[in-house]
Every structure is written in structure tokens, then in C-alpha cells.
Amino acid sequence: VIDWIVSNPYGYGVNWGCTMDVALRAINWIWGLRFFGQAIESYPEVISKLKISLHQHGCFIENNLEYYESSTGNHYLSNIAGLIYIASAFPEFPESDRWLLFGLQELVSEMNREVYDDGASHEGSTNYHRLVAELFLSSAALAERLPLTRRLRLKYVDSNQHTVRPALKNTTKTLLNLNDVRRIFPKEFYTSLSRMADFTESLIKPNGLVPQIGDNDSARAHKLIPDAKYNLLNHDSLIAGIRKLLNQCSGLSELVNQEANLVSGGIDLEQIVNPAILTDNLLHKDAGIAIMRRKGVFLIVTCGQNGQNGRGGHNHNDKLSF
Secondary structure: OHHHHHHOOOOOOHHHOOHHHHHHHHHHHHHHHHHHHHHHOOOHHHHHHHHHHHHHHHHHHHHOOOOOOOOOOHHHHHHHHHHHHHHHHOOOOOOHHHHHHHHHHHHHHHHHHHEOOOOOEOOOOHHHHHHHHHHHHHHHHHHHOOOHHHHHHHOOOOHHHOOOOOOOOOHHHOOOOOOOOOOOOOHHHHHHHHHHHHHHHHHOOOOOOOOOOOOOOOOOOOOOOOOOOOOOOOOHHHHHHHHHHOOOOOOOOHHHHHHHHHHHOOOOOOOOOOOOOOOOEEEEOOOOEEEEEEOOEEEEEEOOOOEOOOOEOOOOOOOOOO
């Protein structure tokens, strides 16, 4: 990481060319600090350089948000997740409370904008659905760990210091619970997150893999448990993480549950919604995916709209493929 910092001065070169990359890099560095923090304590200069660089990452994200009023997607959501991670990890940064409040506000907003009523991401891709759901899950789990003292600080953020679009709302209009340690996000947010897990679970073929519909560039918010036999189309860790956070039973393998525990473990959220009961015939009307299961038969048909409000997103012009 130190070599990377030296080789990539702030704002110069390809590695500062896309805000999504900057945000995902910050998220994974912060996970690294969590895993190796005790060993790194012996190297205060390393910690200092990391903090300076991560502060620069936060400044870059805030000033280069990939926000479009007509349509947002996984890029902007990654930006938001990056701000939440940096601000949560470093409350001493002067912009930290503003970044955190804005990130939490926009996380709720993006759940409403990016996720259909049937739980599918509007990207039009089963693998980008996973990425989007991971970003929501990981950011929400981090936000739920915020102590009450930090939540109360957010009520005093000066919104006039926020100079980028979209606007930072008054805390009374954000639907966030900043007054106690119970759920920080509204029930509707977690209902949608649960539906995202339901959607993925409904797609799983008898071999345990999700069909590839639309693009797949193997993107993940983070991959915490290395596994040489890992298949990109196995999305069990996403389902397990959401079930763990929402206090729902998953019944998945120990390896999968290790990652779920790292992301969502230790948070005592009351169960506010039950997982969907899967049936042999399913139609996800918003996503435009029909599924039929019979003994020895699994059939899935794509008949959906173009993603991201018709802009295309990450789906393909392969309607009625099966």
C-alpha cells in the first residue's frame, strides 16, 4: 500500500481516473487496517501515510461524485459506500461527520432509486445485482455499529459546508434514527435489502450457481474469505450476509458464514421481515425474469426492460433468452 501511495500521487494517473475505483480501494484498505491493525501499530509512519492518503481519498470522492439526477447506479453507490467507510473509520477528519451524514442519507435514497419492488437491482445484471447488494449490506452493517455518541454528532453537521450535488438534507428529513442505538435506517430500507437476498436466492440453479444474465466483470465490494475453488456465480455469501444482518436463518456452509459474520456479525437487529417463501413458478415482474422449477428441470427466461430507467445499465439486448 505504501508503494502504491508513493507511485500514485493524489489526483494523478489512471488510478485516480474513476471515483468508483477510488472508493472501493478505500473500503478494502480499511478492511486491511481492521485485519492487520495490531501489527501495523508498530509502524506509526505507515499509519500516518495511510491516514493522509485515505483523507485524500475522501476529499476526491466528495468532489468527484458520479451522480446524475436522471439515473444513478453502482458507480455512485460505490462513492457513497466509500465515504461511509472513511468517515466511520476516521471520525477525527474535519469533514468526517459531513461525509458520514451525507453517505447515510444517500444510501437510503439509492435503495429507493436503484432497487425494484421485486428486489432486483435496476442494473439488469445478476452479477451487478450482487455488487449493488453487497455495497448496501456492507455499508448498512457498518452504520449499525456507530455508537450513540457518533450518531448524536451528526445532528449538528452544518449543511452549508456541503457544496456538491445532491444537497445535504436537514437531519429531520433524512429518515435516519440518530437519537438512540436502535436501527439507524427505516424499516423500508431493510425490507428492500431482504428482497434483494430473496431475488438472488430465487435464481439459484440446482448446481448452486446463479445464471449469468447481463454483464459480469467479477466486481465485488470486498472479498474477505479466500477460497481457491470459489466460483464467480456462487452468490451464497451475499445471501448469508443479509440473512445474518436481518436476523434471518440462512443454513449455508461454514465458509460462507465466516464472511457473513465478518460483515454483519455482532449486530443485534430485530427481525423486521421474513425471507420470501420460494415457489416452483416465479415471475419477477420488474426485473423481467421468469423461473420454473420441476423435478430435473430448471428454466429461467429473461423478458425485462433495459436497465437504469431504459439507459441500458449492464444488461444485454437478449430478450426472451432462456
